[in-house]
Amino acid sequence: MKIKMRERVLSSNDAWARENKAFLTERNIRMLNLIGSPGAGKTCLLEKTIDLLGERIALGIIEGDLATAKDADRIRKKGVPVYQINTGSGCHLNARSVHKAMRELCTDTPINLIVVENVGNLVCPAEFDLGEDAKVAVLSVTEGDDKVEKYPLLFTKVSVLLITKMALLRHTNFNLTTVRKAFRKLNRMAPLFSMDSLSGRGFSPWMEYLNAAVQREDSK
Amino acid sequence: MHELSVVDGILRVVEIQKRKHRFSRVKLIEIICGKYNCLSEDNLQFCFDAATESSSLKGARLKIVRRGEDYRCAACNAEFGAESESLPTCPACRSTDVIPRMDYAVYVRSLEVE
Ligand SMILES: Nc1nc2c(ncn2[C@@H]2O[C@H](COP(=O)(O)OP(=O)(O)O)[C@@H](O)[C@H]2O)c(=O)[nH]1
Ligand SMILES: [Mg+2]
Numbered sequence: 001m002k003i004k005m006r007e008r009v010l011s012s013n014d015a016w017a018r019e020n021k022a023f024l025t026e027r028n029i030r031m032l033n034l035i036g037s038p039g040a041g042k043t044c045l046l047e048k049t050i051d052l053l054g055e056r057i058a059l060g061i062i063e064g065d066l067a068t069a070k071d072a073d074r075i076r077k078k079g080v081p082v083y084q085i086n087t088g089s090g091c092h093l094n095a096r097s098v099h100k101a102m103r104e105l106c107t108d109t110p111i112n113l114i115v116v117e118n119v120g121n122l123v124c125p126a127e128f129d130l131g132e133d134a135k136v137a138v139l140s141v142t143e144g145d146d147k148v149e150k151y152p153l154l155f156t157k158v159s160v161l162l163i164t165k166m167a168l169l170r171h172t173n174f175n176l177t178t179v180r181k182a183f184r185k186l187n188r189m190a191p192l193f194s195m196d197s198l199s200g201r202g203f204s205p206w207m208e209y210l211n212a213a214v215q216r217e218d219s220k
Numbered sequence: 221m222h223e224l225s226v227v228d229g230i231l232r233v234v235e236i237q238k239r240k241h242r243f244s245r246v247k248l249i250e251i252i253c254g255k256y257n258c259l260s261e262d263n264l265q266f267c268f269d270a271a272t273e274s275s276s277l278k279g280a281r282l283k284i285v286r287r288g289e290d291y292r293c294a295a296c297n298a299e300f301g302a303e304s305e306s307l308p309t310c311p312a313c314r315s316t317d318v319i320p321r322m323d324y325a326v327y328v329r330s331l332e333v334e
């Protein structure tokens with residue numbers, strides 16, 4: 001006998017993602033899901049972002065790694081509320097563990113923006129919605145300019161693409177135009193910002209993007 | 221290993237269907253997903269086999285069907301499906317301003333049972 005149906009496979013993650021979305025909407029909080037390879041510079045990007053934050057943004061960060069609280073420690077040193085999730089063997093964060101994290105994060109501090117640093121991985125995190133407002137891809141110039149074409153799922157889904165480690169550009173054969181073209185084939189709308197997190201060069205458009213994201217929420 | 225999360229989801233779906241239809245064995249599970257979903261049949265089967273080693277689902281085969289993407293043309297509003305790797309042009313008006321529908325969800329499409 002053949003039983004025909006159309007049942008969603010990740011319905012439990014999707015249900016938690018909807019729960020998260022409702023939680024955030026109720027509290028006027030925006031959430032971004034930061035995705036990139038291990039070592040792409042996600043934590044460095046967050047550290048520099050914290051340095052440049054205006055007073056409009058009250059930031060909270062959720063860190064996802066297989067093991068250790070090293071990234072959370074780096075963020076905490078900057079004085080920003082942070083919650084570390086260790087996934088053990090999990091290659092991605094799921095909406096349920098993020099729910100617990102965001103509840104913890106929001107208990108004693110007023111927050112209007114949560115950034116989730118997902119587990120370093122260009123593949124799996126793209127498949128699991130966390131209830132975020134937008135996905136942000138982080139790609140460093142040392143990873144090669146073919147990664148957008150090689151890992152299309154993530155790049156079709158993101159709302160922003162950040163190219164990091166621009167200070168190292170001249171030591172590589174990374175071609176920004178190649179990346180831009182490949183990205184546009186997959187994604188018509190999302191802006192691409194190139195920047196360097198150690199010097200802070202190129203950060204203005206990104207900071208403007210964050211301010212606009214939070215403001216949009218305020219005016220609701 | 222996101223295959224484990226997917227296998228877990230598949231097992232939930234099968235469990236619910238089993239309560240409804242009372243079958244004893246599953247021969248084939250057909251999964252449908254978008255062209256960009258990062259699922260490989262081999263990896264999924266491997267994880268599925270490991271997860272069902274000592275259950276009544278042992279030996280069931282998984283098959284992944286990839287659907288083409290659906291698009292809407294921003295210029296003329298035509299809706300169409302396409303298999304191409306990059307954004308296609310609208311078959312009605314040739315505009316390149318097309319918007320993918322982006323249904324990335326993974327579904328179970330059918331179960332062959334006895
Ligand atoms: N020159 C330069 N180095 C960077 C930049 N971002 C990250 N790095 C280096 O890359 C390494 C990994 O960065 P990290 O933020 O920990 O990567 P993550 O795994 O994506 O969080 C760090 O040791 C940094 O020194 C950047 O924008 N410019
Ligand atoms: Mg990190």
Ligand SMILES: [Zn+2]
Nearest residue numbers: 293296310313
């Ligand atoms: Zn058209």
